[in-house]
Ligand SMILES: Nc1ncnc2c1ncn2[C@@H]1O[C@H](COP(=O)(O)OP(=O)(O)OP(=O)(O)O)[C@@H](O)[C@H]1O
């Protein structure tokens with residue numbers, strides 16, 4: 001791929017995580033596994049082909065960058081393609097009987113609304129140099145460039161008559177703690193606006209076109225207690241997304257708003273639905289709520305369910321620790337979810353404090369040889385008598401036989417690195433004639449079937465409410481998340497360009513290495 005000139009340093013730094021090689025004016029994504037190379041290629045394309053070239057010797061380059069940034073982060077709105085007049089909102093916390101009084105005038109004195117021009121800063125650190133840990137620079141001097149994104153929350157003007165709105169909610173992909181909390185908050189907030197017709201679409205996108213999956217009527221009474229259990233009250237599924245069929249179904253059902261809860265794949269689907277609705281000039285707001293225990297959505301501090309998953313992983317890690325510590329030459333091995341991102345494994349290792357070796361997909365490692373993982377396990381057994389290893393499911397896939405099989409959504413089905421590592425450790429110790437006692441724990445689905453913990457429940461509440469405010473404000477093709485502790489709306493394409501990955505140059509990864517004390521496995 002040809003490299004735009006001059007170089008976009010921010011992207012080079014980001015791309016270097018993938019093993020980017022710059023040869024002359026060509027860029028090549030090298031190393032690691034196929035999936036990571038594909039992610040690298042996506043970033044290269046998004047950065048060097050879809051974005052304007054910046055000439056840093058031009059004094060106007062910052063202005064140019066910011067104009068491009070503002071264009072990319074502007075929120076698609078219903079009025080971009082159809083004529084629709086705003087009306088005063090019916091959302092007010094001043095009203096004593098909101099459902100009966102919704103046509104009344106606003107409480108002008110209430111300062112609870114977000115102004116459309118409110119913004120939050122996407123980046124808040126001024127790096128002095130591109131060599132600072134975790135530096136994320138745009139130009140070689142690491143200049144400070146303000147990058148503002150739109151603040152989430154209720155607006156004074158809305159674009160729907162609540163009494164006439166039919167709103168749908170759908171949950172797609174894998175399970176995630178907090179799905180029910182989000183569904184519940186969406187319903188409660190819609191009712192606060194005065195919406196009376198709310199339905200759940202069963203089992204993800206399938207519910208749109210599989211006849212036996214009927215709409216589930218939702219109201220406060222129905223959803224009152226659903227947050228007390230894990231899973232999804234509406235059911236989830238993978239696969240089965242025909243965008244044109246879904247939009248036909250949206251039209252047939254007369255939906256005005258659709259809240260789509262899911263990860264990267266679901267958001268790609270939500271954006272395609274939004275684009276198709278726009279093409280057909282439909283007055284339908286499509287709003288995403290990012291759901292992934294993997295925490296692999298770009299730009300956000302964290303996604304709901306992640307904290308709960310990290311907490312749930314503690315039981316497995318602690319059990320592995322107790323087993324390893326109690327056995328003679330005990331080696332505890334825990335495999336945690338994380339298809340392409342190692343956030344759960346990194347945070348769970350940090351949280352536990354007992355993990356000796358943390359292995360994630362973003363940081364390649366060798367197993368054999370003097371600098372390999374096996375030699376280090378041997379060293380741990382020699383020096384402290386036991387070892388504890390935590391590995392992400394997507395790590396070390398290059399050591400395994402690839403099946404090229406995919407799930408219904410097209411996600412690669414990974415081979416089991418946990419089982420492989422367990423076997424490698426056992427045979428290594430057999431070969432060197434040292435006793436070992438390996439205890440392997442795979443708590444995979446126990447991490448995500450639980451109900452949300454307290455901090456995730458709060459996050460779900462905020463996201464669910466903001467999703468409804470975003471739809472009433474007339475936005476579509478957006479998602480909502482937390483950036484630097486502030487709640488924002490973001491256009492969907494910006495958060496799904498690639499899966500968000502652990503930056504091996506970040507302070508957090510360095511903290512993890514400090515905590516485990518593990519060497520470089522190269
Ligand atoms: N690029 C895409 N365009 C349209 N629809 C998609 C796309 N990718 C996935 N989907 C659809 O989105 C839904 C969910 O996708 P997927 O199973 O990958 O889960 P996800 O949203 O990424 O969540 P998870 O984090 O659990 O993997 C599926 O119905 C799938 O068919």
Ligand SMILES: O=P(O)(O)OC[C@H]1O[C@](O)(CO)[C@@H](O)[C@@H]1O
Nearest residue numbers: 174175292293294337338339407
């Ligand atoms: O077995 P399932 O339901 O397809 O889900 C497994 C996947 O779900 C994820 O947690 C994403 O939700 C991945 O890390 C994992 O590979």
Ligand SMILES: [Mg+2]
Nearest residue numbers: 263264265411
């Ligand atoms: Mg996915």
